[in-house]
Amino acid sequence: MLGALKPVLEDATRPKLGQHAKYDINVLSNYGIDVRGLVHDTMLQSYVLNSTATRHDMDTLAKRHLAYDTIHYEDVTGKGAKQIAFSQVDVDSACRYAAEDSDITLRLHHALWPQLQSQAALRAVYEDIEIPLVSVLARMEQRGVLIDAAALRAQSQQLARRMHELTEQAFAIAGRNFSLDSPKQLQAILFDELKLPILVKTPGGQPSTNEEALAAIASQHELPRVILDYRGLAKLRSTYTDKLPAMVNPRTGRVHTSYGQAIATTGRLSSSDPNLQNIPIRTEEGRRIRQAFVAPDGWKIVAADYSQIELRILAHLSGDAGLMAAFHGGQDVHRATAAEVFGVSQEMVDPNQRRAAKTINFGLMYGMSAFGLARALGIARGDAQDYMARYFARYPGVQTFMEEVREQARRDGYVETLFGRRVYLDYIHSRNGAQRAGAERAAINAPMQGTAADIIKRAMLAVDAWLIDQADSARMLMQVHDELVFEVRETRIDAIVAGVRERMAGAAQLQVPLVVDIGVGANWDEAH
């Protein structure tokens, strides 16, 4: 069958329609078939029409648009311990399931494509960004990234030893044994037995043992610090140093993530199994994990990230003169903001003022309140209010922009990115004040996060198209929201760095420059 289908599937002039076609493309790739000619994907149609609405899997879409209950995968294979591989399913059941898959996909296409076709901006996002991106992502997933599994295993051993020591310490301090991994047991010790004050609660109303809560009581008792140290190590070990070596594909010797193209409401990608978009970077111990992401002999890792892309997008979308000037002058934008808010020259900005300005800049993009700013900076609410008032006085365009975004959300029920991608806000008219406020914050953030997502996707398409003519000099391996990671032949570094920079910087024409920082190294950490 594969032999009969191969010429059809590989013929780009024969148009293909799929539901989550990237999945099928990857399966067929494992059987030596290079699918060409994908023109439609109903999952992506649904996602571009409304990223917020629902999940975009076939069962959900069939129910929603066709009022049809599909045969579920688990109906055919069973589930849990008794589940069998699809290859073990009897041919009659497999045929029914697979035939329905094709039938429903075409019927979904007839339901969704007319809606998309009639809205030019959405159609362009779909046709010019999402559909062509499918093949780029499929190849990134298939390529995988090389990791130094032995180094990670060694780090796991070290972490285990230190965790054991911390466990012994914790037992001695607490006066009894308990599971350091159990928030419930820890809560009983800290707040019932030791009577430490409850300063933070969980969303469920329980006394929290999270980092903020433990840090707040660390001055009153020695146990919280030990737990914090233990937690830091436990996270690294369970999620990364144990897990990543176990996920190396024996056939390729590499780790292969899956990119979610219809998950994040703003248009971002997600990464799973394993998630390569949350590899540690903020601590030295964490960076050792990044050091295990390596290049093969004769190759280097090249990491290219957009500098301050969301703030630049804020400058562009708001048209605020002050913010645009900071970027045009090539200034340190947080320093520039500090100078404005605190009324000093940029040279006189102290580190604390810069840190506060950075918090303000980021917080504003998330719709943060004075209360939130006060908490983030550990200052009085009145002072935070003053800072924000001064910020908006200095950057009036930003305030106007944010009010306009809120207005659009209330009027239309959605907001837009620079390229016309829509993000619907389901709770913008909620009678529940907290929900409504949450929707307003999401509305503020979505145009910036979403435009950044559009831009890097456009850059990926441009870079990929260019790399095809570069004789396998470089391979795009990962995308981490504002960063692209490549492996590049050592002999070709300079040309590839220049080409990548040019295409990433040129992925959108903004009122401010798009700056790309690029590093080269033997591993992902060195490349930063």
Added chain:
DNA sequence: CATGTCACG
């Protein structure tokens, strides 16, 4: 499967 926690941008 829900909850709490924590890794990233």
Added chain:
DNA sequence: ACGTACGTGACATGA
């Protein structure tokens, strides 16, 4: 009185 900074994915626990 409550909640208060957006978007994700993965892990361990415990019912």
